[in-house]
Amino acid sequence: MDVLxxxxxxxxxxEDGQNLYLAGFTHLIPFAFGHEIIRQGRRHLxxxxxxxxxxxxxxxxxxxxxxxxxxxxGNPGIGLLQAFRRAVQAGEVEVEEYSHFELIARLEAxxxxxxxxxxxxxxxxxxxxxxxxxxxxPYGDEDVAVVPPLCPDVTLLHAHCADEDGxxxxxxxxxxxxxxxxxxxxxxxxxxxxxxxxxxxxxxxHLVLPxxxxxxxxxxxxxxxxxxxxxxxxxxxxxYLEWDRISRDPAATSAxxxxxVYDIVDRAAYLSLWPPERLSRLREAARIGVQ
Amino acid sequence: xxxxxxxxxxxxxxxxLRDRERVLVGVGMPNLAANLAKRLHAPDLVLxxxxxxxxxxxxELPLSIGDPDLxxxxxxxxxxxxxxxxxxxxxxxxxxxxxxxxxxxxxNLNSTVIGPYDRPKVRLAGSGGAADVASFARRxxxxxxxxxxxxxxxxxFVTSPGxxxxxxxxxxxxxxxxxxxxxxxxxxxxxxxxGVYPGVTVSEVRERTGWPxxxxxxxxxxxxxxxxxxxxxxxxxxxxxxxxx
Numbered sequence: 106m107d108v109l110x111x112x113x114x115x116x117x118x119x120e121d122g123q124n125l126y127l128a129g130f131t132h133l134i135p136f137a138f139g140h141e142i143i144r145q146g147r148r149h150l151x152x153x154x155x156x157x158x159x160x161x162x163x164x165x166x167x168x169x170x171x172x173x174x175x176x177x178x179g180n181p182g183i184g185l186l187q188a189f190r191r192a193v194q195a196g197e198v199e200v201e202e203y204s205h206f207e208l209i210a211r212l213e214a215x216x217x218x219x220x221x222x223x224x225x226x227x228x229x230x231x232x233x234x235x236x237x238x239x240x241x242x243p244y245g246d247e248d249v250a251v252v253p254p255l256c257p258d259v260t261l262l263h264a265h266c267a268d269e270d271g272x273x274x275x276x277x278x279x280x281x282x283x284x285x286x287x288x289x290x291x292x293x294x295x296x297x298x299x300x301x302x303x304x305x306x307x308x309x310x311h312l313v314l315p316x317x318x319x320x321x322x323x324x325x326x327x328x329x330x331x332x333x334x335x336x337x338x339x340x341x342x343x344x345y346l347e348w349d350r351i352s353r354d355p356a357a358t359s360a361x362x363x364x365x366v367y368d369i370v371d372r373a374a375y376l377s378l379w380p381p382e383r384l385s386r387l388r389e390a391a392r393i394g395v396q
Numbered sequence: 397x398x399x400x401x402x403x404x405x406x407x408x409x410x411x412x413l414r415d416r417e418r419v420l421v422g423v424g425m426p427n428l429a430a431n432l433a434k435r436l437h438a439p440d441l442v443l444x445x446x447x448x449x450x451x452x453x454x455x456e457l458p459l460s461i462g463d464p465d466l467x468x469x470x471x472x473x474x475x476x477x478x479x480x481x482x483x484x485x486x487x488x489x490x491x492x493x494x495x496x497x498x499x500x501x502x503x504n505l506n507s508t509v510i511g512p513y514d515r516p517k518v519r520l521a522g523s524g525g526a527a528d529v530a531s532f533a534r535r536x537x538x539x540x541x542x543x544x545x546x547x548x549x550x551x552x553f554v555t556s557p558g559x560x561x562x563x564x565x566x567x568x569x570x571x572x573x574x575x576x577x578x579x580x581x582x583x584x585x586x587x588x589x590x591g592v593y594p595g596v597t598v599s600e601v602r603e604r605t606g607w608p609x610x611x612x613x614x615x616x617x618x619x620x621x622x623x624x625x626x627x628x629x630x631x632x633x634x635x636x637x638x639x640x641x
Contacts, residue, residue: 130447130476131462155476156524179521181460182423186521193519202508205446206480206528213477225485227531230554231523234513278447278462278473339464391464 106271107321111328112371114293114321115141119259124151124174126257126289127160130280131181132335134160135263137295137328140366140375143167153257155208155281159331159348162186165198166358167366172199174255176208180349187352202231207252209281214254215288221251260289263329264313265337267294269302271316277335279313286314295325297337325372327384339390341383397541401575403629404593406432407621409493409539409573417490418442420529423461425539426493428632429573431457435628444489446525448474457632480525484532492533494526496556498546499538501587501607503558503569505530506551513553523555530556535570542574548606559585576601578618582610591616 109117119125119142127135139160142150146169152161153174158181164170166188178186192198203211206226214222223240226232232250241248262282264275273294275282286292292314299322331341331348351357369375376384402425409429413419415438421430434441434453442451447462451471458466467473474483483489496505497520507526511517530536536556540546558569564585572579578591588610589601594617602609621629 131460132464132467175522177522177524178519179423179524181462182427183459185519190519194516196515202522204523204527205476205525206485209477209480224481225531226528227557229523229527229557230513231508231527277464277467278449279475280448280462281476283475284477333464335464335467340460342459345459 106316106319108269108299109321109323110371111137111141111295111323111325112145114138114323115145118291118293118320119145119147121147122149123258124153126153126260126285128154128260128262128280128282128285129329129332130156130278130282131158131340132278132280132333133263133275133282133329134158134332135261135295135328136160136330136332137263137323137325137372138261138293139164143169143362143366153255155205156181157186157189159186159345162188162348162352163362163366165189165192166352167362170198172201174201174203174208176203176205180345183345183349187349188358191355203252204231208255209284211252211255212281212284212288214252215256216284219254221253223249223251225249255288257285257289259291259293260285261293261295262286263295263334265296265311265334266298266300266305267296267322268300268305268316271319271322272305272312273314273316273319273322274305274308274311275313276311283313286318291320292318293321293323294319295323295328297326297328297334299324327376328372330387333387333391335391337391338384338387341387397575399633401593402633403621403626404618405429405539405573405575406629407625408578408591408618409537410436410625412537412571412573413438413441413491413493416440416442418444418488419491419493420444420446420484420489420525420533421461422494422526424495426495427461428457428629429539430493431632432625432628435632436624444479444483446476446479446529448476448479450474480528484528487532487534489529489533490535492529492536494529494536494538494556496526496538496540498548498551499540499572500548500551500558502561502585503536503538503572503581503587504551504554505538505556505558506553508553508555510552526556530558530568532567534567536568537570538572540572540574542576542601542604544604544606547604576604586610588612589615591618593618594620
């Protein structure tokens with residue numbers, strides 16, 4: 106396990122053509138890693154994620170992806186992902202699509218090292234297109250649908266904190282973070298803060314991954330903005346609404362990427378582009394529970 | 397759609413939820429209606445969100461199903477894998493409260509594409525958990541605006557399965573709430589009009605449905621929202637552009 110900058114972690118471990126899973130369900134979305142992947146010009150990636158969210162919309166707009174594996178490609182509560190939608194309608198990215206349960210089941214198979222995972226869900230047009238197989242139970246007459254494992258080359262995630270041994274801690278809404286990490290060959294983690302080795306042993310109930318499963322830790326406060334870190338900063342709902350407007354216009358989308366991704370060197374520079382009051386409001390809201 | 401119709405839709409949707417039921421709540425109008433029920437006749441309604449949040453009572457209407465406010469007020473937050481396999485798949489969710497882009501006469505829902513799948517005219521968000529909720533919830537309720545585009549004779553894509561041809565399955569769609577009225581499914585699993593809002597006629601509903609719609613022998617006029625329902629609806633919807641479906 107190494108402590109690396111986000112830039113160095115991506116430079117060493119993320120390669121063209123890989124299958125990446127940038128984990129985090131609404132919460133803890135690793136925007137700093139995603140932006141760094143755009144800046145370093147990676148290409149031909151398969152981007153896997155239950156909920157592509159704004160991060161994959163931005164990465165697709167930047168042209169890093171050939172393929173998206175997903176189950177819900179919306180801007181939650183607001184509408185559609187416009188860059189994703191344009192790219193799919195123009196045939197520029199391939200899609201491989203599941204229900205949430207199926208996608209998570211694929212990660213469970215990957216994390217457990219099994220060749221498939223059973224589930225009872227009824228058929229729909231997605232499962233018919235894919236000719237989803239069924240297997241017969243050896244213990245009775247039932248047969249169940251199965252899905253294959255999903256094993257990302259690299260899973261990237263953001264967490265509240267880690268210790269210097271790379272043990273990773275997070276709480277709140279964890280979604281499919283654990284399964285996505287354990288299914289991957291390599292795991293890169295960014296954290297709000299790092300603590301001395303062994304000092305978080307009393308936080309064992311919040312352990313997400315033990316250090317021996319982690320390739321690198323990067324200390325990157327605000328790495329999840331505009332998503333959130335429970336109790337640290339709240340979701341920037343205004344930006345989720347703003348992105349709906351920006352992303353409808355390809356020129357405005359490119360201009361946003363120039364200003365907030367390409368023209369800056371790192372996350373500190375990204376943060377300097379936001380009004381300090383806006384960020385302090387998100388911090389305050391996380392503490393007292395209103396925004 | 398005017399805000400009065402939205403309020404009627406939320407109120408009629410909310411009344412379909414009974415106290416102490418466990419309801420899996422989708423984004424948009426379902427979220428509004430479930431939160432309305434929780435604040436009025438169903439204080440012990442258990443709001444479950446597919447993000448893994450169990451028994452939330454958010455102070456304001458959450459924008460997304462993964463909002464920090466939902467987590468702060470929840471009983472617990474499950475890993476999604478646990479929610480789907482151990483709670484939903486095993487029948488512990490009473491009601492799936494869903495939106496969608498299109499619904500057909502069997503209660504099949506499309507939230508995937510308009511046009512051909514390989515080269516869609518409009519690419520929509522996709523299933524999320526909707527196909528799973530439609531599979532496993534003890535019943536589902538669909539909230540959707542009523543027009544010819546949303547009630548077509550043939551769906552471009554079946555995302556969430558309704559009732560199979562010619563028969564009504566256990567579970568599956570129980571009601572559809574629209575901005576014209578209330579529909580259910582008969583013993584053959586076919587959608588049927590059972591109620592309209594004051595001022596809406598049966599022929600108007602038929603004109604805005606893409607197939608010859610079955611109509612119950614008696615169509616009730618739905619009770620308009622009470623002053624309590626209107627007040628809570630307004631407080632919840634204030635400042636929100638909650639999309640429907």
